[in-house]
Amino acid sequence: MHRNVDIKVAVLLGLIGASVFSVPLLTADRYMLRVLTFVGVNVIIVAGMALLFGYAGQVSLGHAAFYGIGAYASAHVVTVFGWPWVAGVAIAIVLTAAGGLLLALPSLRLRGHYLAMATLAFGEIMRVAFVEGKGVTGGPDGLSGIPFPSFLGIEVDSAGGNYWLVWSAAAAVLLIASNLVRSRAGRAMLALHGSEAGAMSCGMDLTGLKVRVFVISAAFAGLAGSLYAHVVGFISPSTFSLHVSVLLVAMAVLGGTRSLAGPVLAAVILTMIPFADAVIPGLSRSAVETIQEWQEDVYGLTIIAVMLFVPGGIAGALRRIAAKGSVR
Amino acid sequence: MSSETDTMLAIEGLHAGYGRVEVLRGIDLRVGVGEVVTLIGGNGAGKSTLLKAVIGLIPPSAGRVRFLGEDITGIQPERAVKAGLVMVPEGRMLFGPMTVRENLELGAHSRGKTDLTEDYERVFELFPVLADRQDQSASTLSGGEQQMLAVGRALMARPRLLLLDEPSLGLAPKLIGEIFAALDRLRSEGHTILLVEQDARLALRHSDRGYVMRTGGIALAGSADDLLADDDVRLIYLGTWHGGEETT
Ligand SMILES: Nc1ncnc2c1ncn2[C@@H]1O[C@H](COP(=O)(O)OP(=O)(O)OP(=O)(O)O)[C@@H](O)[C@H]1O
Ligand SMILES: [Mg+2]
Numbered sequence: 254m255h256r257n258v259d260i261k262v263a264v265l266l267g268l269i270g271a272s273v274f275s276v277p278l279l280t281a282d283r284y285m286l287r288v289l290t291f292v293g294v295n296v297i298i299v300a301g302m303a304l305l306f307g308y309a310g311q312v313s314l315g316h317a318a319f320y321g322i323g324a325y326a327s328a329h330v331v332t333v334f335g336w337p338w339v340a341g342v343a344i345a346i347v348l349t350a351a352g353g354l355l356l357a358l359p360s361l362r363l364r365g366h367y368l369a370m371a372t373l374a375f376g377e378i379m380r381v382a383f384v385e386g387k388g389v390t391g392g393p394d395g396l397s398g399i400p401f402p403s404f405l406g407i408e409v410d411s412a413g414g415n416y417w418l419v420w421s422a423a424a425a426v427l428l429i430a431s432n433l434v435r436s437r438a439g440r441a442m443l444a445l446h447g448s449e450a451g452a453m454s455c456g457m458d459l460t461g462l463k464v465r466v467f468v469i470s471a472a473f474a475g476l477a478g479s480l481y482a483h484v485v486g487f488i489s490p491s492t493f494s495l496h497v498s499v500l501l502v503a504m505a506v507l508g509g510t511r512s513l514a515g516p517v518l519a520a521v522i523l524t525m526i527p528f529a530d531a532v533i534p535g536l537s538r539s540a541v542e543t544i545q546e547w548q549e550d551v552y553g554l555t556i557i558a559v560m561l562f563v564p565g566g567i568a569g570a571l572r573r574i575a576a577k578g579s580v581r
Numbered sequence: 582m583s584s585e586t587d588t589m590l591a592i593e594g595l596h597a598g599y600g601r602v603e604v605l606r607g608i609d610l611r612v613g614v615g616e617v618v619t620l621i622g623g624n625g626a627g628k629s630t631l632l633k634a635v636i637g638l639i640p641p642s643a644g645r646v647r648f649l650g651e652d653i654t655g656i657q658p659e660r661a662v663k664a665g666l667v668m669v670p671e672g673r674m675l676f677g678p679m680t681v682r683e684n685l686e687l688g689a690h691s692r693g694k695t696d697l698t699e700d701y702e703r704v705f706e707l708f709p710v711l712a713d714r715q716d717q718s719a720s721t722l723s724g725g726e727q728q729m730l731a732v733g734r735a736l737m738a739r740p741r742l743l744l745l746d747e748p749s750l751g752l753a754p755k756l757i758g759e760i761f762a763a764l765d766r767l768r769s770e771g772h773t774i775l776l777v778e779q780d781a782r783l784a785l786r787h788s789d790r791g792y793v794m795r796t797g798g799i800a801l802a803g804s805a806d807d808l809l810a811d812d813d814v815r816l817i818y819l820g821t822w823h824g825g826e827e828t829t
Contacts, residue, residue: 447676451675454662454670
């Protein structure tokens, strides 16, 4: 019976993967590809948020800062130092992982919500740094002219190419995350959700576990930042503000706990809301403008509606559908 | 008498508390290898606090804890479990959404990747009802079954010293009987147990020795029989003042 379910899930994932990867073959619509590429970037960050919030039970209000650090660091070393793009990606990952470690170690040693507070402060400090650090970040005007990703001498400059690049990274990140969830550490995280005191009495190193997950999630955000910078070619502080951090938390909450699929779907939906016209043909320009104007309210209402009417978020709904399927 | 046996746990002058509030004020306690020792005392005497300080959930501010001769004062909880000090916490603290079997599996977390077949068998032999409920989520178990699972989960870590915090809490007399029957089994197999209980009479009847705690200190210590016969203990903790000799 378990085997059957596994096969069904594998087939479903294969189908989803195939359709995601075939998009650039089916359309040349640059706007649509760009929007969907941006969705992929957010999926990478939310994979980390899902591990952090949905599995380790921690809230970060500063992940946009890691996103920003990854973007600026990568853009800086590539444009100013002339390093290859791959080195930019590596720097983004290493810096954000190190930053995550420095932030998480002291705040997770203490019990309580110190991590949420520390990340909130960190996000604010970094926002100021992005604005004031003109030498590196270009200040409030941002950095432009960041070169496209290139490796093995090939510059990935087409919309389709960038789409593939970002979604390949997203697939890799999701693979890492799902392996982690199914490992011993993942079982420990599930236990932690059931009862922290119980997990401790089973001899689990909870602080170490939370720190590790935080570092991984920071590195995912760093990777996303680097991809974003080179794909879009322009970055400015507003892309990495507290507002974005909160949106990322909203994706994790909306997605539901103990799930990767739920938060990924939430990331897809929330990222698409302001760009609904990219995938819904015939949606009038003014309708989209209205949505964008009311974006915050639409987010707020969506989240409240899900909390009220869909217990367990999207993950909860998915589980109920799966349970119905297996009863039949 | 007790000094003839090897010492499993030796607590000397232990002080500990929460933040600035000192709860334990110089505790001396000893558990010999293979002994069942009971800790009794009223609500808030500091019994749970003592267990927590021993396994490192709260840091002691003074004093020593020795485990099999080794100084483990202020040990990290995960290391305590690895060393063989395993607590069944007050209120069980099971992983509610997970199945009975998963709860047991997680109990063996500290042992790394090993074959657990034998360990499952042992737990199911001790608590046959758990075998029937293997795939049921822990939150759907009855109170008694949950307590059995909590003990079973602790046994999965292969403890050298089992610390039990009020295993009878909130259970019907029949279930309490079952739990204590299981503890007797463990005792006869040579397990070493430090037991915290509200029901002093019951606990002492299943123990070798006992300590009476009062406001963060040890008020009285002795063999289980001596404590059961002690006038103060009878008066204060055994509830015989009005009831005379009861039937339990
Ligand atoms: N987490 C905590 N923070 C602060 N004080 C605490 C905490 N836990 C317990 N205390 C205090 O420490 C004292 C001892 O509590 P403890 O839980 O050790 O008592 P106990 O003997 O186990 O009682 P009971 O039989 O009710 O379980 C009490 O005064 C209690 O209020
Ligand atoms: Mg207690």
